[in-house]
Amino acid sequence: MLASRDAEPLRWVRVKVWDGWVRLFHWALVALVAFSWWTAQTGRTGWHMLSGHAILALLLWRIAWGLVGSETARFSRFLRSPRAALRHLRTLWTGLPKTGMREAETLGHNPAGGWMVVAMLALLLAQVATGLFADDEELYRGPFADWIGFEASQRVTGWHQSLSDILLAAIGVHLLAIALYRLRLGRNLVGPMITGTVLLPSGSHGAAQPPRMAPAARAAALLAAAAGLAGALWRFGGQP
Numbered sequence: 001m002l003a004s005r006d007a008e009p010l011r012w013v014r015v016k017v018w019d020g021w022v023r024l025f026h027w028a029l030v031a032l033v034a035f036s037w038w039t040a041q042t043g044r045t046g047w048h049m050l051s052g053h054a055i056l057a058l059l060l061w062r063i064a065w066g067l068v069g070s071e072t073a074r075f076s077r078f079l080r081s082p083r084a085a086l087r088h089l090r091t092l093w094t095g096l097p098k099t100g101m102r103e104a105e106t107l108g109h110n111p112a113g114g115w116m117v118v119a120m121l122a123l124l125l126a127q128v129a130t131g132l133f134a135d136d137e138e139l140y141r142g143p144f145a146d147w148i149g150f151e152a153s154q155r156v157t158g159w160h161q162s163l164s165d166i167l168l169a170a171i172g173v174h175l176l177a178i179a180l181y182r183l184r185l186g187r188n189l190v191g192p193m194i195t196g197t198v199l200l201p202s203g204s205h206g207a208a209q210p211p212r213m214a215p216a217a218r219a220a221a222l223l224a225a226a227a228g229l230a231g232a233l234w235r236f237g238g239q240p
């Protein structure tokens with residue numbers, strides 16, 4: 001407990017900001033992206049394709065959860081104007097203003113982080129989609145490469161490789177932003193992505209109105225549907 005300016009003790013309350021499903025999505029995604037990179041580097045083609053389909057299931061689930069999931073997971077909540085994103089980014093240099101930045105703006109993804117999420121999801125989707133049609137003539141042949149013909153699938157293979165470089169760069173920026181938040185604003189973003197909670201002053205807006213979490217059954221049903229779709233694609237692509 002800390003003392004506030006007028007010597008009133010400042011109480012802290014623990015507020016849930018990320019549901020378990022978003023956290024599971026994030027850390028499973030990290031593991032699968034690392035695994036996909038490693039299997040691509042070491043020529044483990046079968047595992048690479050399986051991992052790509054698993055990432056697709058995660059992405060389909062996350063898009064659905066962005067529409068009907070918990071409040072902090074919803075696109076409508078965290079997608080703000082590019083101007084708001086730039087204004088927020090500026091705080092990395094100037095520090096957070098004492099007033100003016102509503103707490104609601106920073107509970108969950110901030111306006112800049114929101115665009116990072118969309119960019120990351122779009123990049124990952126493009127990575128998976130190009131993988132389905134790629135053919136490198138050596139080890140790897142995407143399940144739908146035949147559909148578009150040899151020349152086109154060669155082109156798509158080039159895009160798949162370039163996208164993986166862009167994705168690596170984006171992950172670097174993602175980690176740099178998280179480190180800058182810690183160093184410049186003193187905010188630990190990683191802890192909440194692990195525990196799901198943040199500590200807020202009891203009188204604050206976020207403590208009084210914590211974000212609404214969607215039912216677990218809805219998340220589980222969507223995950224089953226997303227896994228079913230990715231699995232159907234896997235079978236349709238001729239995989240065992």
Ligand code: HEM
Nearest residue numbers: 022026030033034108109110113117120121171189190193
């Ligand atoms: C393969 C590497 C990674 C990818 C593809 C990735 C992707 C993502 C995505 C898509 C989100 C949005 C989550 C959502 O709303 O569903 C996110 C958020 C986040 N990631 Fe990662 N991530 C990666 C690695 C990491 C690592 C290694 C860390 C920790 C050091 C990390 C920490 C976070 C944090 C703290 C957030 C929440 C940011 C916020 O509060 O707005 N990520 N990441």
